[in-house]
Amino acid sequence: MNETFEDIINNKIKQYHDELKSVNILIAGKTGVGKSTLINSLFEGDYAETGVGKPVTEHLVEITKNNISIYDSRGIVLQNYENVFEEIKSFVEERKNNNSESIDIAWVCIVEGSSRVEEAEIQLVDIIAELGIPVIIILTKALFDQGLKDEIKELCPKAKDIIRVHAKRIELDDGYVVEPTGLNTLTEITYNNLSDIKKNTFISEQYVNEDIKNEKAKSIIEENLKICEEGKINNEETLINIITNITGLLGFNFKFDLIFEVLKNIQKTDINLNDTSCIEQLTVKEIELICNEYLKSIENYKRKNKANPNLFKVKESKSTPLLYSSEESSESEHSSNEDIPKKTKKSHIMKWLTLFMPSSKVHNLFSLRTKINNNSEIILPKEPAQRKRKESKILKVFQKKQQ
Ligand SMILES: Nc1nc2c(ncn2[C@@H]2O[C@H](COP(=O)(O)OP(=O)(O)OP(=O)(O)O)[C@@H](O)[C@H]2O)c(=O)[nH]1
Numbered sequence: 001m002n003e004t005f006e007d008i009i010n011n012k013i014k015q016y017h018d019e020l021k022s023v024n025i026l027i028a029g030k031t032g033v034g035k036s037t038l039i040n041s042l043f044e045g046d047y048a049e050t051g052v053g054k055p056v057t058e059h060l061v062e063i064t065k066n067n068i069s070i071y072d073s074r075g076i077v078l079q080n081y082e083n084v085f086e087e088i089k090s091f092v093e094e095r096k097n098n099n100s101e102s103i104d105i106a107w108v109c110i111v112e113g114s115s116r117v118e119e120a121e122i123q124l125v126d127i128i129a130e131l132g133i134p135v136i137i138i139l140t141k142a143l144f145d146q147g148l149k150d151e152i153k154e155l156c157p158k159a160k161d162i163i164r165v166h167a168k169r170i171e172l173d174d175g176y177v178v179e180p181t182g183l184n185t186l187t188e189i190t191y192n193n194l195s196d197i198k199k200n201t202f203i204s205e206q207y208v209n210e211d212i213k214n215e216k217a218k219s220i221i222e223e224n225l226k227i228c229e230e231g232k233i234n235n236e237e238t239l240i241n242i243i244t245n246i247t248g249l250l251g252f253n254f255k256f257d258l259i260f261e262v263l264k265n266i267q268k269t270d271i272n273l274n275d276t277s278c279i280e281q282l283t284v285k286e287i288e289l290i291c292n293e294y295l296k297s298i299e300n301y302k303r304k305n306k307a308n309p310n311l312f313k314v315k316e317s318k319s320t321p322l323l324y325s326s327e328e329s330s331e332s333e334h335s336s337n338e339d340i341p342k343k344t345k346k347s348h349i350m351k352w353l354t355l356f357m358p359s360s361k362v363h364n365l366f367s368l369r370t371k372i373n374n375n376s377e378i379i380l381p382k383e384p385a386q387r388k389r390k391e392s393k394i395l396k397v398f399q400k401k402q403q
């Protein structure tokens with residue numbers, strides 16, 4: 001018996017998934033910087049902490065879901081870094097020539113709260129970059145930039161990018177909530193730094209950033225229609241290619257009903273997709289209409305059924321980490337971010353800040369503001385990096401004051 005249109009598409013989608021090359025991400029950084037927490041946020045689970053992953057070396061654990069593997073380096077103490085560096089080097093080298101095993105990108109995590117970069121952390125970035133791996137620096141537990149990002153940019157010119165991430169939703173004793181941020185940006189920049197062959201896997205497997213998926217889906221439609229118009233592929237092949245690729249890309253299980261709905265909506269129910277001659281009579285414009293409507297229907301279907309598969313799906317706020325009371329959270333979800341700080345009281349902010357930085361630093365931060373407001377003398381540190389940080393802090397307070 002001949003294969004039906006539905007069978008052909010389902011087989012092709014299976015093939016599409018089989019051919020995706022695994023994306024391998026190495027995540028490195030000092031112990032306690034938040035590497036495992038970041039992975040758990042991206043994967044929505046307890047993968048890293050519960051040790052579900054497969055041990056690869058003394059320090060590396062492989063955590064795999066579908067076609068993405070993340071190598072989490074556990075408990076690295078950079079005081080004794082030579083051994084760790086050697087371990088990372090030989091791990092990367094061993095896999096270099098195997099396309100499905102080679103490390104495609106490294107995320108080096110440096111904690112933002114400490115406001116101090118260690119020599120070993122800079123070396124870690126350089127060593128991985130010199131192995132030919134694109135390195136993205138992630139400033140973890142990111143709450144406010146005190147000039148650390150700029151400082152690291154200067155210290156680590158080999159890094160492709162630096163992203164500030166707060167990976168975890170935290171609720172404080174008095175009900176204040178900090179939502180995750182930076183994960184969408186991390187996804188986008190990671191995608192941009194992958195080779196073309198791995199880009200397909202990455203966009204198919206990630207669910208943080210739906211925009212990248214939709215853009216890619218549109219370009220798939222355009223490319224196939226173009227070669228159809230040039231007569232290089234026939235209508236049936238065009239339709240099958242487009243439907244297969246966008247279905248796979250959007251992480252969707254093919255539903256024949258959806259195509260049928262599309263044909264009904266555009267009043268083309270007389271088209272029999274199981275009859276090749278019928279498909280060949282369609283114009284390119286009609287194929288374009290069917291494909292664009294199909295894409296829209298998948299989006300609607302996902303929205304209605306909240307059919308977001310489970311990898312890389314993270315709820316996060318749109319800009320810098322927010323500080324708001326959980327009682328206000330449901331209504332403030334759509335309100336503008338500028339409204340939120342006004343609702344927070346200084347005492348709350350100070351209490352909250354002491355969770356992430358030594359209380360002496362919090363007091364310094366607030367006394368700086370007081371000194372500027374009273375025009376009293378400010379003493380700058382002698383050490384250049386510290387001095388630069390303090391100057392940038394002062395500038396920020398002044399700029400705020402002038403607004
Ligand atoms: N507030 C806040 N805490 C975080 C964040 N990320 C991690 N943490 C906390 O930091 C601590 C260390 O996090 P881990 O994810 O275990 O750090 P790690 O880098 O995997 O540490 P090792 O496995 O020892 O190398 C935990 O208590 C986390 O809850 C964050 O974005 N914000």
Ligand SMILES: [Mg+2]
Pocket residue numbers: 035036037048072073074075
């Ligand atoms: Mg860990």
